[in-house]
Amino acid sequence: MLNSLFSSGSKIVVSAPMAGYSDSIFRRFAKKFGADLTFTEMISAEGFLRGNDKTMELLRFSGDETPIAVQFFSGVSDAIFMAAERISGMSFCVFDINMGCSVRKVMKHGAGAALLKNLDNAEKIVIAAMRAKMPVSVKIRSGFSSEDEWEQILNFLKRAEEIGISFVTLHPRTAAQKFTGKANWHLIAEVVHSLKIPVIASGDIFSIDDVAKIVELTDAAGVMLARGAISNFQLFSQTKQLFDGVNIDEIGKISLAERAETILDFVAEEVEVRGEARAIRWCRKFFIPLLAGFPGARQMRGKVSHIEKFAQLKNELFVPLMKIF
Ligand SMILES: Cc1cc2nc3c(=O)[nH]c(=O)nc-3n(C[C@H](O)[C@H](O)[C@H](O)COP(=O)(O)O)c2cc1C
Numbered sequence: 001m002l003n004s005l006f007s008s009g010s011k012i013v014v015s016a017p018m019a020g021y022s023d024s025i026f027r028r029f030a031k032k033f034g035a036d037l038t039f040t041e042m043i044s045a046e047g048f049l050r051g052n053d054k055t056m057e058l059l060r061f062s063g064d065e066t067p068i069a070v071q072f073f074s075g076v077s078d079a080i081f082m083a084a085e086r087i088s089g090m091s092f093c094v095f096d097i098n099m100g101c102s103v104r105k106v107m108k109h110g111a112g113a114a115l116l117k118n119l120d121n122a123e124k125i126v127i128a129a130m131r132a133k134m135p136v137s138v139k140i141r142s143g144f145s146s147e148d149e150w151e152q153i154l155n156f157l158k159r160a161e162e163i164g165i166s167f168v169t170l171h172p173r174t175a176a177q178k179f180t181g182k183a184n185w186h187l188i189a190e191v192v193h194s195l196k197i198p199v200i201a202s203g204d205i206f207s208i209d210d211v212a213k214i215v216e217l218t219d220a221a222g223v224m225l226a227r228g229a230i231s232n233f234q235l236f237s238q239t240k241q242l243f244d245g246v247n248i249d250e251i252g253k254i255s256l257a258e259r260a261e262t263i264l265d266f267v268a269e270e271v272e273v274r275g276e277a278r279a280i281r282w283c284r285k286f287f288i289p290l291l292a293g294f295p296g297a298r299q300m301r302g303k304v305s306h307i308e309k310f311a312q313l314k315n316e317l318f319v320p321l322m323k324i325f
Contacts, residue, residue: 001067001093002135002166005036006198011215012036012222013239014169014200017071017096017139020285021230025269027065029262033233034240036222038068042098042106045074045083059090066091071139073098075110075121077128084132094166095129099140102175113175116144119156126160139169139202142187145176150187154194161195169200169224179227188218200224208238212248231290233262256290257322263290264318271310280308287317294321 005012015022015030017039022030027038040058047055061068070092074080084095099122101112108114115122129136138160143149157168172187173179183203192199198221201214206228214223229235234254241251263286270279287304291297300317307313 005067005093006167006221011220011243012200013236013243014222014224015039015229015236016202016224016226017041017069017098018226018230019101024061024065025266025273027061027068028269029233029266030225030229030236031065033236033262035225035236036067036240037093038065039096040068040070040092042071042073042101042112044111045072045076045079046109048072048083048086049079067093069094069096069137071096071098073101073106073111074125075114075118077121077124080125081128081131084129084134084136088132088134092134094135094137095132096137096139096169097125097129099138100171100175102178113141113144116141116149116153116175119152122156123159123163126163126165130164135166137165137167137169139171141175142170142172142184143174145174147174147184147187149174154191157191157195161197165197167198167200167221168195169202171202173203185214185217188214188220192219192221198222202226206235208235208242208248208251211235211239211242227289231263231286231288232259233266234259256294260290260318260321263287264314267310267313276310277308280310280313290321 013034013036015027015035015038019041022039022041030038043055043058070087072080072083087095098112099115106112126136143153170188170191172184173181188199188201200222201218201220202224205211205214205223205225211223223239225235238251242248267279267283270283274282284304288301291300303317307317
């Protein structure tokens with residue numbers, strides 16, 4: 001499955017792991033709009049091994065989200081091995097290891113970005129995952145506190161390639177940067193030149209122009225859409241067209257009305273699965289980027305937090321919005 005994905009000769013577009021966003025319905029929409037590969041959000045290996053309900057919920061997916069990668073975090077190689085072994089019986093196409101999350105509750109257990117400070121343990125974790133005999137990948141940042149660590153990160157990735165990982169995703173910001181500053185795409189180009197396995201580019205891809213620029217600069221095997229795809233599933237279809245050889249000038253511009261209409265469909269599906277009250281609360285965060293840049297955004301944003309019913313959302317927010325654009 002994974003091999004055919006990368007051997008198609010075309011670059012691929014990937015739907016990012018995003019905690020609190022990339023649920024089953026998000027992935028289905030991403031796929032419908034053109035994603036070649038989707039990701040679950042990060043999952044605790046320990047939580048999974050304990051059979052924690054919420055964790056098990058994160059593992060649920062349907063056929064219209066595939067091929068799908070599952071992402072785990074842990075600082076303990078035994079936990080990673082046991083999680084990967086259990087996962088290998090499910091239909092995920094790759095077991096991805098998170099080496100970038102800088103949230104305290106993840107790092108305090110030596111997982112996520114904490115592995116960037118302990119690359120020997122990161123290597124043990126990769127070896128442990130590989131023992132489970134399923135494809136393994138790594139998603140990583142460019143360093144923990146400074147780009148001075150980059151050389152060590154690159155050496156680690158070379159070792160991970162030798163151990164046998166299938167691909168790597170690089171978000172070239174340090175963990176200390178979180179989401180500030182700009183992603184240093186030049187580092188992606190460096191990994192592409194240094195490794196033989198496919199490299200997926202992540203970081204600051206918000207438009208089709210960004211996609212064109214990042215692939216030109218890095219020649220990565222694919223791009224991962226994250227914040228740029230929140231409330232803009234059409235970025236998947238634009239990217240797919242570009243990778244299928246359509247000239248960028250011929251790729252249709254996406255109106256806010258189109259995006260809004262798709263988000264409304266998305267909310268409707270969330271309502272079916274989560275129930276109205278929970279779904280509307282869950283989806284509120286998707287409306288903010290949709291409203292960004294719109295002159296009345298502040299007032300509209302204020303409205304969002306009071307909306308509780310789907311009909312109200314449609315009539316008070318989306319219908320006026322779609323008329324404007
Ligand atoms: C809300 C949010 C949640 C995220 N959750 C995860 C996650 O669970 N695992 C992970 O590896 N990266 C996670 N990321 C990082 C993204 O996958 C991506 O690498 C990063 O946002 C850079 O891409 P962007 O600048 O295009 O957003 C998350 C990012 C955001 C904004």
